Amino acid sequence: MDSNPINKQNKVKSFFNKTNEDNSSLEDSDSDLDEEQKEIFFSNKHAKSSDSQPNNNQNSLNLSLNESEKINLNSSTNNNNNNSNVEDQNQNNNNNEIDIFNSVYEPGSNKGGNIIKHDQFYKQFILDPGNEGRKASRVLFLRSFNNWVKATMINKYSFKLSDKTGEHLSVLDLCCGRGGDLEKYFRSKVRIYVGSDLAEESLKNAIDRYEKLKNEKFKDLKCKCYFICEDLSSSKNNLMLRIPQEIKFDLVSCQFALHYHFESEARLRSFLNNVVERLNNGGFFVGTIIDSNVLVKKLRESKKDKRNVYKDEKFTFGNQFYAVKFSQKRFPVEKSYGIRYGFFLEDSIDKRDENGKFSFVGEYLIIFNKLVEICKEFDLHLVDKKNFHEFYAENSQNKFYKNMLNKMLKDYDNPSAKDQWDIIYLYMMFAFQKGLPVNRRYEPVLKSNNIVIKDWEPVLITDKFE
Numbered sequence: 001m002d003s004n005p006i007n008k009q010n011k012v013k014s015f016f017n018k019t020n021e022d023n024s025s026l027e028d029s030d031s032d033l034d035e036e037q038k039e040i041f042f043s044n045k046h047a048k049s050s051d052s053q054p055n056n057n058q059n060s061l062n063l064s065l066n067e068s069e070k071i072n073l074n075s076s077t078n079n080n081n082n083n084s085n086v087e088d089q090n091q092n093n094n095n096n097e098i099d100i101f102n103s104v105y106e107p108g109s110n111k112g113g114n115i116i117k118h119d120q121f122y123k124q125f126i127l128d129p130g131n132e133g134r135k136a137s138r139v140l141f142l143r144s145f146n147n148w149v150k151a152t153m154i155n156k157y158s159f160k161l162s163d164k165t166g167e168h169l170s171v172l173d174l175c176c177g178r179g180g181d182l183e184k185y186f187r188s189k190v191r192i193y194v195g196s197d198l199a200e201e202s203l204k205n206a207i208d209r210y211e212k213l214k215n216e217k218f219k220d221l222k223c224k225c226y227f228i229c230e231d232l233s234s235s236k237n238n239l240m241l242r243i244p245q246e247i248k249f250d251l252v253s254c255q256f257a258l259h260y261h262f263e264s265e266a267r268l269r270s271f272l273n274n275v276v277e278r279l280n281n282g283g284f285f286v287g288t289i290i291d292s293n294v295l296v297k298k299l300r301e302s303k304k305d306k307r308n309v310y311k312d313e314k315f316t317f318g319n320q321f322y323a324v325k326f327s328q329k330r331f332p333v334e335k336s337y338g339i340r341y342g343f344f345l346e347d348s349i350d351k352r353d354e355n356g357k358f359s360f361v362g363e364y365l366i367i368f369n370k371l372v373e374i375c376k377e378f379d380l381h382l383v384d385k386k387n388f389h390e391f392y393a394e395n396s397q398n399k400f401y402k403n404m405l406n407k408m409l410k411d412y413d414n415p416s417a418k419d420q421w422d423i424i425y426l427y428m429m430f431a432f433q434k435g436l437p438v439n440r441r442y443e444p445v446l447k448s449n450n451i452v453i454k455d456w457e458p459v460l461i462t463d464k465f466e
Contacts, residue, residue, distance in 0.1 A: 009406045015417065016392070137347045139321050140411040142420040146427070148408045149288065149391055150255055151184045152401050153429060157284045158188040161250045161442050167191065168444040172249040174232055174274060175257035179206025182225075186218050191446055191453065192247060196228045196239055196274075200462045203227045210458050225458040232274055233260070233267035240277050242461055248278045248445040254287040256427075258371075262364040264337050268374065276378045281435040282442045285380055291387050291428040292365045295341070298426075299326055307422060319419045321346045322426075325360055339365040345423070368430075380432040388427045 137143060162169050167189045173181060176195030185193055197203055206227055214221045230239045252275050261271040275285050302308050302317035310316040315326040325342040342360025372382050386394065395401040411417065445451075 012406055012409055012412050015412045016396070138416065139346050139348075139420055139423075141409070141414060141417045142321070142423055143347075144408055144410040145388075145392075145420075145424055146256075146288070147180075147184075148401075148405050149388060149427075149429060150181055151187075151404060151408065152391075152395050153286050153288075153431070154181065154184045154188055154251075154253070155401075155404075157251055157286055157431065158190070161283065162444055168447045169250045170194075170247060170445055172196075172252045172274075172278065174252065174254040174271075175260075176203075176206060176227075177257075178202045179209045179227075181253070181255065182206065182209055183213055183217070186213060186221060186223060190223055192224050192226075194226045194228065194243055194247070194249075196230050196232060198229065198231045200229045203229055203460060203462065207458060207460055222453075222456060224453045224456055227458065227460045229462040233263075233271040235266065235270050237270065237274070239274050243278065246449065246451055248280050248449070250280055250283045250442075250444050252279050252283070252285045254285075256288050258287055258289045259363045259366050262337055262339075262366050265374075268337065268371075272375065272378050272380070276380060276434060279434045280445045283434050284383075285375075285432040285434070286430065288388075288427055288429050289366055290363065290426055292368065294387065294426055294428075295324065295365065298324070299329055307419075318344070319422060320416070321419055322423050323358075323360070331365075336367045336370040337364070339367075341365065371430075375432055379434055381434075381436065382430070383433050384429070384431040386429055388424045388429070391429055 158169055169188070169190045170192040171185055171190050171194070173185075173193065173195040176197050177199070179195060182193070182195075195203070195206055197206075210225055226243065228239060228242050230237045230242070232239060254275075258271075261267050279285065298305070298317050299315065302315070303311055305317065307319055308317045309320065310318050310323060310325075313325070315329060317324055323342075323344045327340070331339055340362050341364075343363045344358050344360055368385070375382070396405060
């Protein structure tokens with residue numbers, strides 16, 4: 001890796017120029033399901049095959065919404081394929097999902113095993129690889145790019161809330177895992193951080209990360225941290241009762257986890273209650289999620305995609321680093337929750353047996369229009385959403401965020417970075433604001449409520465709530 005910052009900047013620029021030669025096409029892409037896309041997404045009739053449209057760029061990595069994809073998304077359905085209605089209905093009635101997911105995979109083979117529920121995976125199987133393990137990861141480019149996305153979001157919305165500095169801000173980090181975003185918040189000078197997750201072991205890792213950051217990088221750290229173990233979408237969760245009553249939040253974040261709460265409407269509503277109950281009016285709810293529109297589009301094109309290494313597996317697609325498996329291609333209009341798929345991502349959603357073969361972890365499609373609709377009931381109003389490719393195209397034009405990308409991005413000159421850029425296309429960011437915008441400067445809750453923090457020691461709450 002080139003240590004010269006000028007050379008690195010030029011190489012990073014060259015990589016993105018090669019992988020996304022025409023960023024202007026991103027301006028027309030839409031990550032959620034508009035009415036036309038919903039017709040394709042939920043239709044029980046087959047959309048037109050992408051083979052009917054010329055695609056001269058299959059060997060290049062241009063994963064923005066290219067002309068072929070635009071045509072597929074906006075094409076009319078084919079009335080000659082009504083027989084698929086019966087087939088899809090039979091799949092639902094026979095509950096084939098259990099049979100299809102009942103497998104452990106390596107590319108091109110099916111060896112048997114079971115899908116893992118996400119709560120079981122995070123409580124029992126996820127391990128902290130440490131700094132050395134993260135640096136040795138084969139998907140270091142992906143991880144560093146995702147970190148840049150999150151760091152940019154945190155900086156941008158902290159800036160909006162605190163007038164150029166994150167000082168005085170109070171943050172609730174839902175599904176915080178091992179505290180991977182702590183350093184980002186510390187750099188934004190937040191004063192209160194509450195992280196919650198269902199995995200107690202992950203929270204202990206977060207405490208260790210806190211101590212390490214305080215001892216090595218932030219020796220004068222002034223941020224009161226609480227780490228609370230809760231299943232955040234359970235109707236029995238007591239998160240708000242465990243947080244000191246005087247604390248409210250300016251920013252609520254949920255990174256790469258909201259899809260787990262789309263198991264049912266009841267679970268989503270329980271989760272959103274935690275988002276809004278202490279969120280100050282004018283504050284933001286931000287996060288990163290799977291882009292369901294991209295996921296389903298890839299599912300529909302899986303047999304024709306030359307990059308897909310799982311063509312022999314039914315309803316499965318991916319490359320050397322990730323795999324996604326569905327139980328069907330068509331979804332009923334009336335079903336907005338519980339649309340399950342299996343997901344594997346090396347060094348992240350990664351559970352393997354003693355022979356190195358991996359299992360899928362269950363996740364749920366987020367119907368983004370439904371999320372927007374329900375968030376309005378909680379007085380949360382959408383202010384931004386972008387696929388990660390779009391997010392890069394926009395924010396790489398900003399000098400500050402571009403320089404941050406050049407510093408944070410790792411392993412960009414690895415030949416496999418193109419496969420990782422394909423994975424990056426699976427994700428999108430979002431931002432909601434509580435309450436309608438007002439024509440006055442936002443005042444952080446710690447400042448407006450005159451809260452005084454008397455000690456800075458972290459608090460870990462993992463006991464059963466009585």
